[in-house]
Each structure stands twice: as C-alpha cells, then as structure tokens.
Amino acid sequence: MKRLVWMVLGLLCSLGGRAFAEGTWDYGKIKHIVVIYQENWSFDGLYGKFPGAEGLDKAGDAIKQVDLKGRPLDHLPQPYVNEKKKEVDARFPKDMPVKPYDLSQYVPVTATTGDLVHRYYQEQVQIDGGKMDKFVAGSNNGGLVMSYFDATQLPEGKLAAQYTLCDHYFHEAFGGSFLNHIFFVAMAPPVFPDAPDSLKAQLDADGNMVKDGAVSPDGYGINTLQSVNQPHEPDTPQDQLIPSQTMPTIGDRLSDKKISWAWYSGGYDDALEGKEEGENGAGEGEFAYHHQPFVYFKNYADGTKAKKIHLKDERDLNAILDGKGKLPQVSFVKFISLDDEHPRDSDVMRGQQHTADLVNKILASTYGKDCAILITYDEHGGRWDHVAPPKGDKWGPGSRVPLIVISPFAKKGFVDHTTYTTASILKFIENRFGLESLNTRDGQAANLDHAFDFDTSATK
Numbered sequence: 164m165k166r167l168v169w170m171v172l173g174l175l176c177s178l179g180g181r182a183f184a185e186g187t188w189d190y191g192k193i194k195h196i197v198v199i200y201q202e203n204w205s206f207d208g209l210y211g212k213f214p215g216a217e218g219l220d221k222a223g224d225a226i227k228q229v230d231l232k233g234r235p236l237d238h239l240p241q242p243y244v245n246e247k248k249k250e251v252d253a254r255f256p257k258d259m260p261v262k263p264y265d266l267s268q269y270v271p272v273t274a275t276t277g278d279l280v281h282r283y284y285q286e287q288v289q290i291d292g293g294k295m296d297k298f299v300a301g302s303n304n305g306g307l308v309m310s311y312f313d314a315t316q317l318p319e320g321k322l323a324a325q326y327t328l329c330d331h332y333f334h335e336a337f338g339g340s341f342l343n344h345i346f347f348v349a350m351a352p353p354v355f356p357d358a359p360d361s362l363k364a365q366l367d368a369d370g371n372m373v374k375d376g377a378v379s380p381d382g383y384g385i386n387t388l389q390s391v392n393q394p395h396e397p398d399t400p401q402d403q404l405i406p407s408q409t410m411p412t413i414g415d416r417l418s419d420k421k422i423s424w425a426w427y428s429g430g431y432d433d434a435l436e437g438k439e440e441g442e443n444g445a446g447e448g449e450f451a452y453h454h455q456p457f458v459y460f461k462n463y464a465d466g467t468k469a470k471k472i473h474l475k476d477e478r479d480l481n482a483i484l485d486g487k488g489k490l491p492q493v494s495f496v497k498f499i500s501l502d503d504e505h506p507r508d509s510d511v512m513r514g515q516q517h518t519a520d521l522v523n524k525i526l527a528s529t530y531g532k533d534c535a536i537l538i539t540y541d542e543h544g545g546r547w548d549h550v551a552p553p554k555g556d557k558w559g560p561g562s563r564v565p566l567i568v569i570s571p572f573a574k575k576g577f578v579d580h581t582t583y584t585t586a587s588i589l590k591f592i593e594n595r596f597g598l599e600s601l602n603t604r605d606g607q608a609a610n611l612d613h614a615f616d617f618d619t620s621a622t623k
Contacts, residue, residue, distance in 0.1 A: 189617040190595045192572060194533035197494045197525060198588060199518055200347070202340065202454075202505035203281065203544025206330060206563040209314040209511075211263065213323065215578040216330040219263050219311070222549035225295040228261050228309075231288070236261050236299055242306035243277045252277060255306060261299070263547070266310040272317065278507040279304045279545030283338035283385035284364065284372040286543070286561055290337075293551035308547045312511055318519035319538060319567060326573045327614040332566035333552045334542040335585035335604070336559040341387045343541040343561075344456040347585055348412045350604040352558060353384040353459060355405045362388075362403060389452060390459045392470075394434040396452050407461035413589050414457055414473060416598040423491040426457055429477040429499035449499045449508070454541075484524050493592055496521070506544060522569060535570040535615075537588060553582055560584045568614040581613045 211219035228236045239259040244252035254269045270276055280303040289301040299305035314320040335346040345353050355362075355378050364376035364385070377386040384405050389395040391404040417424045430450040455474070457463040463470040477498065483490050497503070504514030522536055543562035552560040566583065586608035593600055600606035 190615075192533060192617060193535045193570065193595055195490055195492055195494070195530050195535070196592055196595065197496060197534060197536045199496045199521065199536065199538045200344075201498075201514065201518065201538065201540045202500075202503040202509070203542060203546075204504060204540050204564065205543040205546040205548035206332075206550070206565050207263065207548045208311045208543070208546040209317075210320070210323070210328065210330070210565055211311050212313040213315050213320065213328060213330075213578070216328060217550060217580065218330075219549070222263070225549035225551075226262055226309075227296055228299040229296050230300045231297065239299060239309060240306040242310075243304050246277050246279065246304040259306065261309070263309045263311055266312050272312055272512040273510050275508070275510050276310075276506050277304050277307060278505075279307055281339045281542060281545035282375065283336075283342060283379075284375065285545075286337045289545075289547075290552065290562065293554075295547065295549055295551055298545075298547040302545055304545070307506075308545065310546070314511070314515070317512065318515040319565075320515075322519060322522060322538070322569055323565075323567045324576060326570070326575060327568040327577045327579050329566040329568065329579045329581065329583055329611075329614065330563075331550065331580055332539065332564060332583040332587070333560040333562065333585075334540070334564050335561070336542075337561045338542065339386060340451070340541050341453040342385055343585070344454060345384070345408075345459060346558070346604075347541065347588075348414060348456045349408070349410050349460075350586055350589065350601045351410050353388070353405060353408050354382055355384045355388065356382040358382065358384075358405075359402050387453045390455075392458050392463070392465050394431075394437075394450075394452055394455070394458070397437070405459065407464050408459050409461050411601055412457065412460055412462070413592060413598075413601065414460075414469075415462060416593065416601065417493055417596065418469070418473075420596055420598055422493060422596050422598075423489075424493040424495075425473050425475045425479075425491045426455070426495045426497070427475050427477050427480040428455055428497045429502060431455070431474065432476040432478070449501055451500050451503075451505075454497050454503075480521075481524075484528050484530075490528075490530050492596070504540075526569075532571060535568065535572065535591075537591075537611075538565070538567040538569070539585075539588070540564040553584075568611060570615070572615050572617050574614060574616045577614070579611075579614045581609055583609050583611065587611055 241257045242252045242255050289298040291297045298308045302308045336342045358378040362378045365374040377388050379385050388405040389399045434450045500508035502517040548563045550563045586605040589605040590608040591611045
C-alpha cells in the first residue's frame with residue numbers, strides 16, 4: 164500500500180500536479196506558455212539595482228578584476244564603439260575606475276553601444292572558476308564589460324516589478340547565441356564530426372585555447388555556425404554548413420504528445436525568400452540566422468511538413484492575437500536584431516518596449532486569463548555579473564541572466580531566489596504537459612515552482 168501511494172505521488176509530480184505545504188501547483192490552469200527569448204544581457208547588466216534582488220550591492224570581491232595572469236587591474240580601458248576595428252567610443256572617459264558604472268551617464272537607453280565578445284572558451288576564462296574576475300581581461304571590449312543600465316523603470320522592469328523576477332537564473336551553455344539556442348531546444352551540443360580544419364579550435368596540453376574556432380577539437384559546434392538548411396547566411400561555403408542534427412528537441416516531445424507549438428521569428432518569411440530588406444526588417448544586421456535553432460535539426464529540414472507547421476514568422480503571431488487564428492499551447496518568440504536588445508544591433512529601450520507591447524497584447528487577448536509568459540535572455544553577451552554559476556560540466560551553466568515570469572498565476576511583486584538554468588524552462592513545459600525529458604539536464608533541473616501561486620484570490 165505504501166509503495167502504491169509513493170507511485171501515485173511520483174506520477175502527480177511528473178504531471179506538475181504537485182501539492183506542497185506552501186501552496187498548490189495546479190499547472191493545469193495554464194493553457195498557453197509563451198517564451199520570449201531576448202539577447203545578450205547579464206542580470207547585473209539590467210537588474211543589478213532592482214529592489215529585493217541580489218544585485219550590485221552584494222557584489223563584494225567579484226568587482227575586483229585581474230589580468231590574465233592574475234594581477235589586479237587599476238582602471239577600465241575606454242570602450243570601443245566598434246570592437247572589431249578598435250574604434251574608441253568618445254562618449255566614454257578614459258581610465259574609468261574598476262567598478263560597475265551606470266551606462267546611462269554616457270549612452271541613453273535609446274542609443275546603441277559597441278558589442279562584446281561572448282564565445283565558448285572566452286566565457287570560461289571570464290568566469291575564472293567562479294571568481295568572476297576576468298571579465299575585463301577576457302573581453303575584446305573590456306571597458307564596456309562592467310557597465311549596466313538600471314532597467315527597473317524600463318518597460319520589462321515594470322513588468323518584473325508587477326510579477327516575478329528570478330535573480331538566480333543562469334544560461335545553459337558557455338558562450339554565445341548559437342550554442343545556447345541549440346541547448347535551449349535540445350539540451351545538448353550540436354555535432355560536426357567532419358568539420359573542415361579551418362573551423363576547428365586548437366587547445367594546448369592544459370586545455371587552454373591556442374586558436375579559436377567554431378568547432379571544438381572533438382567535433383562539437385561551439386560558436387556560430389550556419390545550418391545546411393534554409394535560411395542560412397548567404398554565400399556560406401557548403402563544407403562549412405553544419406549537417407542536420409538528430410538528437411531530440413522539445414519540439415519533438417511536444418509533437419509526440421500532440422501539443423500544438425510554434426517558433427515565431429521576426430523576418431523569417433523574408434529570410435526564407437532571400438530578401439535583403441523586408442517588412443519585418445530581414446537583412447544584414449537584422450535577421451540573425453543562428454537564432455533559429457529548429458532549422459538546424461533533421462526533423463525540421465527543408466521540405467518537411469513539420470518545418471511548415473511549426474516554424475513561423477512573427478507576423479503570424481500578431482495575426483493570431485488580432486483574432487485571425489488560434490494560439491498554440493506553446494510558443495517561442497524571437498525578434499529581429501533591431502528588437503532583441505542585442506548591443507550594437509538594438510537599443511535597450513526599443514527592445515524592451517517591443518517585448519512589453521507583445522506581453523500586453525497577449526494579456527489583453529482571450530489568452531491572457533490562462534497564460535504563462537517567460538521573458539529571458541539566451542546568454543550574458545560578454546557582460547559581467549557578480550554571481551558565480553552553479554557547478555556543472557564542460558558545457559555550462561554560464562553566467563546569470565534575467566528571467567521574468569508573467570501570468571495571472573505568477574506571484575505578484577516577487578523576487579524568486581531559486582537557482583534555475585535554461586533547462587528549468589523546458590522542465591516547466593514538460594511538467595505542464597506531461598512530457599518525457601530530453602536528458603538529465605532538463606530531467607534534473609529545478610522547475611519554476613516558486614514563481615507561481617495558484618491559491619491567490621486573484622486566480623480564483
């Protein structure tokens with residue numbers, strides 16, 4: 164009898180119908196999940212001043228930065244407006260002190276800055292075993308690394324204040340957008356066993372990078388690669404296109420259970436048609452081909468029915484919210500670069516406003532009463548954060564990034580200090596719809612339990 168009770172409790176846990184002393188987890192009330200996947204900001208970079216969050220006032224010794232040999236730095240170099248060409252940004256003073264500084268002193272939230280390196284090996288150097296003290300030394304734009312905007316009063320910050328902000332959420336894989344997007348949908352690295360030598364990184368006997376590359380010495384894609392499928396960056400040599408991946412994705416798990424879903428991308432239709440510019444802004448610097456993870460998988464390859472069903476344009480999502488169609492049970496949303504907050508390509512205010520406009524449109528729609536909207540970032544974009552990520556494996560987790568949970572069932576005005584990673588979003592989707600996990604990363608991840616309260620009077 165006792166064994167039967169435990170079996171029943173285990174089944175309820177797997178379906179998200181869990182009851183704990185602190186409240187009831189009635190995930191069945193959530194009918195629609197929307198994940199908005201923004202770009203390239205650390206938590207401290209936007210919410211280090213957010214009331215109640217573990218922010219800049221708790222940074223302590225992590226503020227101290229050292230060079231690659233461990234010697235203390237005495238100033239921040241002047242930032243670059245173009246880090247690749249080493250063009251100095253004259254808006255910033257020279258020799259700033261080594262400490263976090265308010266970026267709005269020099270650049271308004273309606274303007275862009277230079278970018279920062281955010282790659283697989285470089286982020287591991289920056290994290291420095293959890294000391295978080297080589298972000299300046301490990302960057303190609305060190306003076307920008309410790310800058311922040313106080314996003315508390317920006318459009319997304321106001322949503323965070325109204326609902327739940329998670330302040331211990333970490334992106335899944337070291338490095339940049341490509342690898343983190345693949346992990347976001349598959350919780351595993353992509354393989355490229357026959358990659359040309361020109362794409363491969365080289366390491367010394369101690370595992371230190373000697374030559375950077377898009378593919379690891381053991382054949383994994385670690386930095387930006389283009390898919391063999393469309394859309395991909397025009398004129399990419401055929402031998403440099405990574406072959407279709409075959410490991411399972413969250414899309415596969417949803418389809419197996421006949422749960423409706425779609426990945427919506429700004430500029431997607433124009434990119435498929437090869438347009439340089441389009442209504443949604445497809446074109447160089449605007450449509451990011453490596454931000455489309457399902458394109459990299461065999462099940463969504465060119466010509467497949469699944470690709471046509473599940474990979475959509477952002478215009479399709481807006482049409483649904485305007486009453487022309489039905490919202491899938493799970494939606495993933497990726498904006499064009501102009502709207503995704505990526506430094507250099509987008510200004511923060513434009514990206515935040517675009518996000519808030521979509522959130523408010525969903526909440527005002529017929530889906531607002533039963534939705535959960537998650538706003539997060541693919542990775543840190545090379546920007547410093549003071550909280551060391553939890554210990555994981557050779558892939559991650561990486562640095563801390565924001566996660567905002569918006570729902571009629573989300574706790575109101577709450578800061579959730581639970582340790583989460585990107586895998587927690589998949590865990591949340593899996594628990595809600597009774598899906599099999601992809602592997603141990605999402606299988607063992609913390610679910611977003613503490614961000615919700617289904618017993619509040621507002622939800623009854």
